[in-house]
Amino acid sequence: MLREDVTDAIRAAVFGELAAVGYARMSIEGIARRAGVGKTAVYRRWKSKLALVLDLVSAVAAEGLPAPATGSLYGDVRALLEVAAHALRHPVASQVVPDLLVEAARHPEIADAIKSALLDGQHGVAAAVVRDAVARGELPEGADADRALDLIVGPLYWRLVVVRTAMPAGYLDDLAASAVAALKA
Amino acid sequence: MLREDVTDAIRAAVFGELAAVGYARMSIEGIARRAGVGKTAVYRRWKSKLALVLDLVSAVAAEGLPAPATGSLYGDVRALLEVAAHALRHPVASQVVPDLLVEAARHPEIADAIKSALLDGQHGVAAAVVRDAVARGELPEGADADRALDLIVGPLYWRLVVVRTAMPAGYLDDLAASAVAALKA
DNA sequence: TCACGACGGAACGGTTGCGTTTCGACGTAC
DNA sequence: GTACGTCGAAACGCAACCGTTCCGTCGTGA
Structure with a gap:
C-alpha cells in the first residue's frame, strides 16, 4: 500500500517545481528532492513527467467551478471576474497556467487535459x-457563449498574466461594466 | 570580420528553436545544429543563450508599430485588431511570444526587453x-490608455493564444464594435 | 602572394538528468 | 513474530549539453 503522505508531498512538490522552473525544466529528480522522497517513490506512482502533470491537471478539473446566479448580467459578470482575478493572482497559478498553455501547443495530451480541466468548465x-x-431579456437571442468568454475574461487575463501590471482600485467593477456594454453591442 | 550570412542563419535558427522547443529547452548546440554552423560561430557572437534572445527581442522592438489614424475610433480599433490578429496568427509568433512571456517572470532582463519591445510600443x-x-469627442476626457489596451487586445489574445479556437467570419469586426462599446462604457 | 581570421568539426572534462537496480531500515497486516 | 512491501539512499550506464580548445580549410584584404 502506497503511503498517502508521500503521494501528497510529491503532488505539492510538482506544483512547486512547475511554478519555479516550468514544465520544460522540471525533472523527476528535482521533484523527489523538493518532496524529500526517493526517485523510486515517484516512479512507483507515475511512469513519466507527462503522466504526473496530466494526473494533476485532471485533479484540478474535478474541483469544478461555481456558476454565479446573481440575477443580473452585471452581477454575474462581476462575480466571474472576481473568481478569475482571485485565481490569477495566486503566484503559483499565474505561473503554472500560462506555462502549461504554452506546453500544450507541443503536447496534445496536455492540451486535452487543460481543455477539459479549465476551458470546458469556463465555457x-x-x-x-x-x-x-x-x-431576462438582457441579451438578444442567439448570443454566443464563446464570444462572451472572450470579452469577459480576455481583458483580465491580458492585464494580469501578459502585461502583469497592478490593477487600480475598482478596476474589476470597471471591467465588468465594460464587458456588459461589449456583450450588448 | 564576422560573416553576416552566418549571423543571419543563427538568428533564424534561434527563432526556429524557440518555436519548436521553447526557451527553456533551447540549447546552443541545437541552435548551431539547426543553423548548420559550428558552436564556435555562435559563441563568437553572443556569450549566452540569454544574451542571444535579448538581442533578438531588441531587434524586433526596433521595427516599430504603425499607428492607425483612420479618423474614427471604430476604424482605429479595427485596424489595431487586424495587425494584432495577423501577428498572432503567425505560428512562430504565437508560440514564441507566450513562451517568452512565461520566461519573463523568471528573468527580469527578458521582462524588460519584452516590455520595451512590445508592450511599450502597444501602449x-x-x-x-x-x-x-x-x-473627436468619441471618448470622455481622461480616458485611460492601459484600460483601452486591455479591452481591445485582451479578448483577441485570449481567443488566439489561450483558447486557440478558430474565429468565425467577421469576428474581428464584431470584436472591434464590442471594444468600442466597452471603451465608451 | 601571403597573412590573418572566421569557418565547421571534433574532442575535451564536467554537470545534470534519465530510468533502473540494489540495499538496509522501517511499519504494518496477518 | 514473521513476511511482505514501501521507504530513502545510492549507484548504475547512458545521453545531452555545457563552455572551451585545437585543428585544418577557406576567403578575403593588404
Whole structure:
C-alpha cells in the first residue's frame, strides 16, 4: 500500500517545481528532492513527467467551478471576474497556467487535459450566464457563449498574466461594466 | 570580420528553436545544429543563450508599430485588431511570444526587453488612438490608455493564444464594435 | 602572394538528468 | 513474530549539453 503522505508531498512538490522552473525544466529528480522522497517513490506512482502533470491537471478539473446566479448580467459578470482575478493572482497559478498553455501547443495530451480541466468548465459557466441573461431579456437571442468568454475574461487575463501590471482600485467593477456594454453591442 | 550570412542563419535558427522547443529547452548546440554552423560561430557572437534572445527581442522592438489614424475610433480599433490578429496568427509568433512571456517572470532582463519591445510600443499606439478619440469627442476626457489596451487586445489574445479556437467570419469586426462599446462604457 | 581570421568539426572534462537496480531500515497486516 | 512491501539512499550506464580548445580549410584584404 502506497503511503498517502508521500503521494501528497510529491503532488505539492510538482506544483512547486512547475511554478519555479516550468514544465520544460522540471525533472523527476528535482521533484523527489523538493518532496524529500526517493526517485523510486515517484516512479512507483507515475511512469513519466507527462503522466504526473496530466494526473494533476485532471485533479484540478474535478474541483469544478461555481456558476454565479446573481440575477443580473452585471452581477454575474462581476462575480466571474472576481473568481478569475482571485485565481490569477495566486503566484503559483499565474505561473503554472500560462506555462502549461504554452506546453500544450507541443503536447496534445496536455492540451486535452487543460481543455477539459479549465476551458470546458469556463465555457459552461459562460453559457449559463448568457442563457440566464437571454431569459431576462438582457441579451438578444442567439448570443454566443464563446464570444462572451472572450470579452469577459480576455481583458483580465491580458492585464494580469501578459502585461502583469497592478490593477487600480475598482478596476474589476470597471471591467465588468465594460464587458456588459461589449456583450450588448 | 564576422560573416553576416552566418549571423543571419543563427538568428533564424534561434527563432526556429524557440518555436519548436521553447526557451527553456533551447540549447546552443541545437541552435548551431539547426543553423548548420559550428558552436564556435555562435559563441563568437553572443556569450549566452540569454544574451542571444535579448538581442533578438531588441531587434524586433526596433521595427516599430504603425499607428492607425483612420479618423474614427471604430476604424482605429479595427485596424489595431487586424495587425494584432495577423501577428498572432503567425505560428512562430504565437508560440514564441507566450513562451517568452512565461520566461519573463523568471528573468527580469527578458521582462524588460519584452516590455520595451512590445508592450511599450502597444501602449504608445493605444495612447494615440485614445487621444484622437478624445479630441473627436468619441471618448470622455481622461480616458485611460492601459484600460483601452486591455479591452481591445485582451479578448483577441485570449481567443488566439489561450483558447486557440478558430474565429468565425467577421469576428474581428464584431470584436472591434464590442471594444468600442466597452471603451465608451 | 601571403597573412590573418572566421569557418565547421571534433574532442575535451564536467554537470545534470534519465530510468533502473540494489540495499538496509522501517511499519504494518496477518 | 514473521513476511511482505514501501521507504530513502545510492549507484548504475547512458545521453545531452555545457563552455572551451585545437585543428585544418577557406576567403578575403593588404
